[in-house]
Amino acid sequence: QELMRSEGIDLILATGGIAMVRAAYSSGKPAIGVGPGNVPVFIERTADVEKAVECIISSKTFDNGIICSSEQSIVVDRPLEDSVVKELEKRKAYFMTEDEIDRVSRTMIQSDGGMNPELVGKSAEFIARASGFNVPDDTTLLVARLAGVGRDYPLSCEKIAPVVAFYVEDGWVKGCERCIEILEYGGLGHTLVIHSKDADVIMEFGIKKPVFRVIVNGPGSQGAIGMGTGLPPAMTLGCGTWGGSATSDNITPEHLLQVKRLAFNQLEGWFPFAEGYRYKEAVRVKSGVDNIKLPNKSKEDVGRGGYDREEIENIVRRVLRERGLI
Structure with a gap:
Protein backbone atom coordinates (compact mmCIF):
# COMPACT_ATOMS: atom_id res chain seq x y z
CA GLN A 1 0.00 0.00 0.00
CA GLU A 2 2.77 2.43 0.91
CA LEU A 3 4.64 1.68 -2.30
CA MET A 4 1.55 2.23 -4.44
CA ARG A 5 0.81 5.56 -2.72
CA SER A 6 4.40 6.80 -3.03
CA GLU A 7 4.97 10.13 -4.77
CA GLY A 8 7.53 8.37 -6.95
CA ILE A 9 4.87 6.16 -8.51
CA ASP A 10 3.03 7.50 -11.57
CA LEU A 11 1.24 4.35 -12.76
CA ILE A 12 0.48 0.96 -11.25
CA LEU A 13 0.44 -2.16 -13.42
CA ALA A 14 -1.30 -4.80 -11.30
CA THR A 15 -1.05 -8.47 -12.24
CA GLY A 16 -2.30 -10.88 -9.62
CA GLY A 17 -5.26 -11.77 -7.47
CA ILE A 18 -8.49 -9.82 -7.16
CA ALA A 19 -7.51 -8.31 -3.79
CA MET A 20 -4.24 -6.93 -5.15
CA VAL A 21 -5.89 -5.49 -8.26
CA ARG A 22 -8.58 -3.82 -6.14
CA ALA A 23 -5.89 -2.34 -3.92
CA ALA A 24 -4.19 -0.89 -7.00
CA TYR A 25 -7.41 0.68 -8.26
CA SER A 26 -8.16 2.16 -4.84
CA SER A 27 -4.66 3.56 -4.31
CA GLY A 28 -5.50 6.93 -5.83
CA LYS A 29 -2.95 6.40 -8.62
CA PRO A 30 -3.67 5.63 -12.28
CA ALA A 31 -3.75 1.84 -12.56
CA ILE A 32 -4.03 -0.91 -15.14
CA GLY A 33 -5.24 -4.07 -13.45
CA VAL A 34 -5.90 -7.52 -14.88
CA GLY A 35 -8.05 -10.28 -13.45
CA PRO A 36 -7.69 -14.01 -12.81
CA GLY A 37 -8.08 -16.67 -15.46
CA ASN A 38 -10.11 -19.84 -14.87
CA ALA A 234 2.63 -10.04 -22.97
CA MET A 235 2.37 -11.78 -19.62
CA THR A 236 -0.23 -9.32 -18.35
CA LEU A 237 -3.59 -10.15 -19.89
CA GLY A 238 -6.54 -7.80 -19.47
CA CYS A 239 -10.02 -9.17 -18.84
CA GLY A 240 -12.04 -6.09 -19.78
CA THR A 241 -15.06 -5.00 -17.82
CA TRP A 242 -16.31 -8.60 -17.70
CA GLY A 243 -13.38 -9.43 -15.43
CA GLY A 244 -13.09 -6.07 -13.68
CA SER A 245 -10.15 -4.80 -15.75
CA ALA A 246 -9.61 -1.43 -17.38
CA THR A 247 -8.76 -3.08 -20.71
CA SER A 248 -9.21 -6.36 -22.57
CA ASP A 249 -5.81 -6.07 -24.28
CA ASN A 250 -2.58 -7.92 -23.77
CA ILE A 251 -0.66 -5.20 -21.92
CA THR A 252 2.39 -4.10 -23.91
CA PRO A 253 4.80 -1.13 -23.70
CA GLU A 254 2.35 0.84 -25.86
CA HIS A 255 -0.06 0.91 -22.91
CA LEU A 256 2.62 2.61 -20.82
CA LEU A 257 3.31 5.39 -23.30
CA GLN A 258 1.86 8.87 -22.97
CA VAL A 259 1.42 10.66 -26.29
CA LYS A 260 1.26 14.42 -26.60
CA ARG A 261 -0.59 15.66 -29.70
CA LEU A 262 -0.07 19.05 -31.34
CA ALA A 263 -3.24 19.63 -33.36
CA PHE A 264 -3.43 22.43 -35.95
CA ASN A 265 -6.76 23.83 -36.98
CA GLN A 266 -7.37 22.88 -40.63
CA LEU A 267 -10.59 24.85 -41.03
CA GLU A 268 -9.05 28.28 -41.38
CA GLY A 269 -11.39 31.03 -40.27
CA TRP A 270 -14.09 28.63 -39.12
CA PHE A 271 -14.75 29.05 -35.44
CA PRO A 272 -17.88 27.99 -33.57
CA PHE A 273 -20.24 30.85 -32.75
CA ALA A 274 -18.14 33.30 -34.81
CA GLU A 275 -19.88 35.46 -37.37
CA GLY A 276 -20.28 33.54 -40.61
CA TYR A 277 -19.36 30.14 -39.14
CA ARG A 278 -20.19 27.56 -41.80
CA TYR A 279 -21.23 24.83 -39.39
CA LYS A 280 -22.88 22.59 -42.00
CA GLU A 281 -19.70 22.40 -44.08
CA ALA A 282 -17.61 21.92 -40.94
CA VAL A 283 -19.72 18.92 -39.95
CA ARG A 284 -19.20 17.35 -43.36
CA VAL A 285 -15.44 17.92 -43.31
CA LYS A 286 -15.08 16.58 -39.78
CA SER A 287 -17.15 13.45 -40.41
CA GLY A 288 -15.94 12.75 -43.91
CA VAL A 289 -19.53 12.28 -45.07
CA ASP A 290 -20.84 14.26 -48.03
CA ASN A 291 -24.38 15.23 -48.88
CA ILE A 292 -25.78 15.17 -45.36
CA LYS A 293 -28.88 17.27 -45.39
CA LEU A 294 -29.04 19.15 -42.14
CA PRO A 295 -32.10 21.09 -41.05
CA ASN A 296 -31.97 24.84 -41.44
CA LYS A 297 -30.56 26.40 -38.30
CA SER A 298 -29.19 29.80 -37.60
CA LYS A 299 -25.70 30.14 -36.22
CA GLU A 300 -27.26 31.17 -32.92
CA ASP A 301 -28.69 27.64 -32.57
CA VAL A 302 -25.36 25.85 -32.99
CA GLY A 303 -24.27 24.14 -29.75
CA ARG A 304 -27.44 25.18 -27.93
CA GLY A 305 -29.44 21.98 -28.20
CA GLY A 306 -31.35 23.41 -31.15
CA TYR A 307 -32.38 20.01 -32.58
CA ASP A 308 -35.40 18.19 -31.28
CA ARG A 309 -35.59 14.39 -30.99
CA GLU A 310 -37.42 13.95 -34.29
CA GLU A 311 -34.85 15.96 -36.26
CA ILE A 312 -31.97 13.99 -34.74
CA GLU A 313 -33.69 10.69 -35.53
CA ASN A 314 -34.32 11.77 -39.12
CA ILE A 315 -30.65 12.71 -39.60
CA VAL A 316 -29.45 9.38 -38.21
CA ARG A 317 -31.90 7.38 -40.32
CA ARG A 318 -30.98 9.32 -43.45
CA VAL A 319 -27.25 8.71 -43.02
CA LEU A 320 -27.79 5.01 -42.28
CA ARG A 321 -30.05 4.69 -45.33
CA GLU A 322 -27.50 6.40 -47.59
CA ARG A 323 -24.86 3.95 -46.39
CA GLY A 324 -27.15 0.98 -47.00
CA LEU A 325 -27.31 0.02 -43.34
CA ILE A 326 -31.10 0.13 -43.09
Missing part, protein backbone atom coordinates in the same frame (compact mmCIF):
# COMPACT_ATOMS: atom_id res chain seq x y z
CA VAL A 39 -9.48 -21.15 -18.37
CA PRO A 40 -11.55 -24.04 -19.76
CA VAL A 41 -10.39 -26.07 -22.76
CA PHE A 42 -13.05 -27.82 -24.83
CA ILE A 43 -12.06 -30.84 -26.92
CA GLU A 44 -14.83 -31.15 -29.53
CA ARG A 45 -15.53 -34.45 -31.30
CA THR A 46 -13.78 -33.43 -34.54
CA ALA A 47 -10.55 -32.51 -32.76
CA ASP A 48 -7.15 -34.09 -33.27
CA VAL A 49 -6.96 -35.75 -29.84
CA GLU A 50 -3.22 -36.38 -29.89
CA LYS A 51 -2.46 -32.75 -30.75
CA ALA A 52 -5.04 -31.41 -28.28
CA VAL A 53 -3.61 -33.38 -25.37
CA GLU A 54 -0.06 -32.49 -26.38
CA CYS A 55 -1.03 -28.80 -26.30
CA ILE A 56 -2.68 -29.11 -22.89
CA ILE A 57 0.30 -30.91 -21.36
CA SER A 58 2.73 -28.43 -22.90
CA SER A 59 0.68 -25.49 -21.65
CA LYS A 60 -0.08 -26.69 -18.14
CA THR A 61 3.45 -27.89 -17.41
CA PHE A 62 5.06 -24.69 -18.75
CA ASP A 63 6.53 -23.17 -15.57
CA ASN A 64 4.30 -25.62 -13.68
CA GLY A 65 1.14 -23.78 -14.68
CA ILE A 66 1.82 -20.34 -13.23
CA ILE A 67 0.72 -18.44 -16.35
CA CYS A 68 -2.87 -17.33 -15.83
CA SER A 69 -3.92 -18.45 -19.32
CA SER A 70 -3.01 -22.08 -18.66
CA GLU A 71 -5.86 -24.58 -18.91
CA GLN A 72 -7.68 -25.10 -15.60
CA SER A 73 -10.44 -27.49 -16.69
CA ILE A 74 -10.61 -30.00 -19.54
CA VAL A 75 -14.11 -30.33 -21.01
CA VAL A 76 -14.39 -33.32 -23.35
CA ASP A 77 -17.06 -34.14 -25.93
CA ARG A 78 -18.34 -37.57 -24.84
CA PRO A 79 -17.39 -39.53 -28.00
CA LEU A 80 -13.75 -38.63 -27.32
CA GLU A 81 -13.68 -39.43 -23.60
CA ASP A 82 -11.83 -42.75 -23.81
CA SER A 83 -9.28 -41.55 -26.35
CA VAL A 84 -8.58 -38.35 -24.40
CA VAL A 85 -8.12 -40.26 -21.13
CA LYS A 86 -5.83 -42.77 -22.86
CA GLU A 87 -3.75 -39.98 -24.43
CA LEU A 88 -3.48 -38.10 -21.13
CA GLU A 89 -2.32 -41.23 -19.32
CA LYS A 90 0.14 -41.93 -22.15
CA ARG A 91 1.65 -38.52 -21.42
CA LYS A 92 1.97 -39.29 -17.70
CA ALA A 93 -1.15 -37.49 -16.44
CA TYR A 94 -2.48 -39.04 -13.23
CA PHE A 95 -6.24 -39.41 -12.67
CA MET A 96 -6.85 -39.07 -8.94
CA THR A 97 -9.26 -41.16 -6.89
CA GLU A 98 -12.13 -39.52 -5.02
CA ASP A 99 -10.11 -39.65 -1.80
CA GLU A 100 -7.07 -38.11 -3.49
CA ILE A 101 -9.21 -35.36 -5.02
CA ASP A 102 -10.49 -34.54 -1.54
CA ARG A 103 -6.96 -34.52 -0.13
CA VAL A 104 -5.63 -32.19 -2.82
CA SER A 105 -8.69 -29.95 -2.48
CA ARG A 106 -8.10 -29.50 1.24
CA THR A 107 -4.36 -28.97 0.82
CA MET A 108 -4.46 -26.68 -2.21
CA ILE A 109 -7.60 -24.55 -1.80
CA GLN A 110 -8.01 -22.38 1.29
CA SER A 111 -11.27 -21.65 3.10
CA ASP A 112 -11.65 -18.30 1.32
CA GLY A 113 -11.43 -20.02 -2.08
CA GLY A 114 -7.89 -18.86 -2.77
CA MET A 115 -4.97 -21.13 -3.52
CA ASN A 116 -2.41 -22.14 -0.91
CA PRO A 117 0.63 -20.01 -1.86
CA GLU A 118 2.97 -22.80 -0.72
CA LEU A 119 1.80 -24.90 -3.69
CA VAL A 120 1.91 -22.25 -6.42
CA GLY A 121 4.11 -23.46 -9.27
CA LYS A 122 5.01 -26.73 -7.56
CA SER A 123 5.25 -30.02 -9.44
CA ALA A 124 2.48 -32.61 -9.56
CA GLU A 125 4.61 -34.99 -7.50
CA PHE A 126 5.25 -32.31 -4.84
CA ILE A 127 1.53 -31.47 -4.55
CA ALA A 128 0.56 -35.13 -4.25
CA ARG A 129 3.16 -35.72 -1.54
CA ALA A 130 2.02 -32.60 0.34
CA SER A 131 -1.52 -33.97 0.18
CA GLY A 132 -0.56 -37.34 1.68
CA PHE A 133 -0.21 -39.71 -1.28
CA ASN A 134 2.41 -40.62 -3.83
CA VAL A 135 2.52 -40.51 -7.62
CA PRO A 136 5.33 -41.43 -10.03
CA ASP A 137 8.14 -38.89 -10.20
CA ASP A 138 7.49 -38.26 -13.91
CA THR A 139 3.81 -37.35 -13.42
CA THR A 140 2.93 -34.33 -15.56
CA LEU A 141 -0.58 -33.46 -14.34
CA LEU A 142 -2.95 -34.31 -11.53
CA VAL A 143 -6.42 -34.74 -13.03
CA ALA A 144 -9.63 -34.49 -10.99
CA ARG A 145 -12.91 -35.78 -12.42
CA LEU A 146 -15.58 -33.40 -11.13
CA ALA A 147 -19.37 -33.37 -11.36
CA GLY A 148 -19.87 -29.63 -10.97
CA VAL A 149 -18.42 -26.14 -10.62
CA GLY A 150 -18.32 -23.85 -7.58
CA ARG A 151 -17.47 -23.83 -3.88
CA ASP A 152 -18.61 -27.44 -3.48
CA TYR A 153 -15.97 -28.44 -6.05
CA PRO A 154 -12.80 -26.65 -4.87
CA LEU A 155 -10.66 -27.82 -7.79
CA SER A 156 -13.01 -26.17 -10.29
CA CYS A 157 -11.34 -22.81 -9.55
CA GLU A 158 -8.10 -21.35 -10.89
CA LYS A 159 -5.14 -23.54 -9.92
CA ILE A 160 -1.70 -22.03 -10.51
CA ALA A 161 -0.08 -25.45 -10.63
CA PRO A 162 -0.20 -28.61 -12.80
CA VAL A 163 -3.65 -29.66 -11.57
CA VAL A 164 -6.71 -29.73 -13.84
CA ALA A 165 -10.39 -30.51 -13.48
CA PHE A 166 -11.97 -32.94 -15.96
CA TYR A 167 -15.53 -32.92 -17.30
CA VAL A 168 -17.35 -34.93 -19.97
CA GLU A 169 -20.33 -33.40 -21.81
CA ASP A 170 -22.67 -34.57 -24.58
CA GLY A 171 -22.11 -32.37 -27.62
CA TRP A 172 -20.72 -28.90 -28.13
CA VAL A 173 -23.81 -27.11 -26.79
CA LYS A 174 -23.47 -28.81 -23.39
CA GLY A 175 -19.74 -28.30 -23.58
CA CYS A 176 -20.32 -24.62 -24.26
CA GLU A 177 -22.58 -24.33 -21.23
CA ARG A 178 -20.01 -26.02 -19.00
CA CYS A 179 -17.25 -23.72 -20.25
CA ILE A 180 -19.36 -20.66 -19.47
CA GLU A 181 -20.07 -22.02 -15.99
CA ILE A 182 -16.33 -22.41 -15.40
CA LEU A 183 -15.60 -18.92 -16.70
CA GLU A 184 -18.25 -17.44 -14.42
CA TYR A 185 -16.43 -19.02 -11.48
CA GLY A 186 -13.48 -16.65 -11.58
CA GLY A 187 -12.46 -16.41 -15.23
CA LEU A 188 -14.74 -13.95 -17.01
CA GLY A 189 -13.08 -11.98 -19.79
CA HIS A 190 -9.81 -13.89 -19.77
CA THR A 191 -9.18 -16.88 -22.05
CA LEU A 192 -10.83 -19.99 -23.46
CA VAL A 193 -9.27 -22.76 -25.55
CA ILE A 194 -11.05 -24.93 -28.11
CA HIS A 195 -9.76 -27.89 -30.11
CA SER A 196 -11.96 -28.59 -33.14
CA LYS A 197 -11.98 -28.92 -36.92
CA ASP A 198 -15.59 -27.70 -37.20
CA ALA A 199 -15.50 -24.06 -38.32
CA ASP A 200 -19.10 -23.46 -37.25
CA VAL A 201 -18.47 -24.69 -33.71
CA ILE A 202 -15.28 -22.65 -33.49
CA MET A 203 -17.20 -19.51 -34.52
CA GLU A 204 -19.94 -20.21 -31.95
CA PHE A 205 -17.30 -20.38 -29.23
CA GLY A 206 -15.49 -17.34 -30.58
CA ILE A 207 -18.61 -15.20 -30.70
CA LYS A 208 -20.57 -16.28 -27.64
CA LYS A 209 -18.04 -16.98 -24.90
CA PRO A 210 -17.53 -14.20 -22.33
CA VAL A 211 -13.77 -13.98 -22.93
CA PHE A 212 -11.49 -11.75 -24.97
CA ARG A 213 -9.07 -14.49 -26.08
CA VAL A 214 -10.17 -17.69 -27.76
CA ILE A 215 -7.21 -19.92 -28.57
CA VAL A 216 -8.00 -22.37 -31.39
CA ASN A 217 -6.12 -25.68 -31.64
CA GLY A 218 -3.21 -24.45 -29.58
CA PRO A 219 -1.85 -24.29 -26.02
CA GLY A 220 -3.49 -21.75 -23.71
CA SER A 221 -0.39 -20.56 -21.87
CA GLN A 222 1.72 -19.94 -24.93
CA GLY A 223 -1.09 -18.93 -27.28
CA ALA A 224 -2.59 -16.22 -25.07
CA ILE A 225 0.77 -14.55 -24.53
CA GLY A 226 1.41 -14.39 -28.28
CA MET A 227 3.45 -17.46 -29.16
CA GLY A 228 2.24 -18.70 -32.53
CA THR A 229 -1.03 -16.77 -32.48
CA GLY A 230 -0.12 -13.24 -33.50
CA LEU A 231 -1.46 -11.80 -30.26
CA PRO A 232 0.66 -9.03 -28.72
CA PRO A 233 3.40 -10.69 -26.62
